[in-house]
Amino acid sequence: MTDDRDESLEERRAQLGAELASRRAAVREGERGEVRAEVSRKGYAQAMKISSEFIAAIIVGAVLGYVFDRFVGTAPWGMIILLLLGFCAGVLNILRSAGEVATPKPGAPDDEK
Template sequence: MTDKQEEGLDERRRRLAAELAQRGVADKTEERDEKRAEETRKGYGMAMKISSEFISAVIVGAILGYLFDHFVGTGPWGMIVMLLLGFCAGVLNVMRTVGMVASAHPADRKMDLTNKGEDR
């Protein structure tokens, strides 16, 4: 009778080990899928940020150009120039966000460091 009990226990242990192994694989797969989904969400967030910065720079340039033309009466030239400047500013913002361009001029960084030292 003891041999049958030990065989039954061994069989249950094997089944339990197999079930735990299957659940472990399923848990790892779920973790991997969740990490991938999180990275995708971060990418979408960054894309929305970049696109909104670019579009807002172009729109602000167009509005400023329109207002300049309206009050000064220079015709379409103010809007054309300001629209192009807005486009350039939008491209520069995108490049800064992506990391292709440094965030500030070295002289500006030097001034930031001296200002930080005065605050203390």
């Protein structure tokens, strides 16, 4: 009787151990999926930030060019030039965000001196 009881306890312990291992593996897989989703969300957020900065730079250049043309009367040259400057500023912002161009630090010594 004690042998049957010990055997059934051992079988039950083995079953519980196997079930616990499978649940731990499922939890680990779920955590990996959450980490991948978090990385994906961060990438999406950065892409939205960069694209909105680029579009804002172009719009600001166009608006400033339009206002400049209205007051000075140089239509369409002010808008064309400031629109191109806004585009260049947008590209520079993208390169800075991507880490390709270092941001200037105020008070840093120049290499030419």
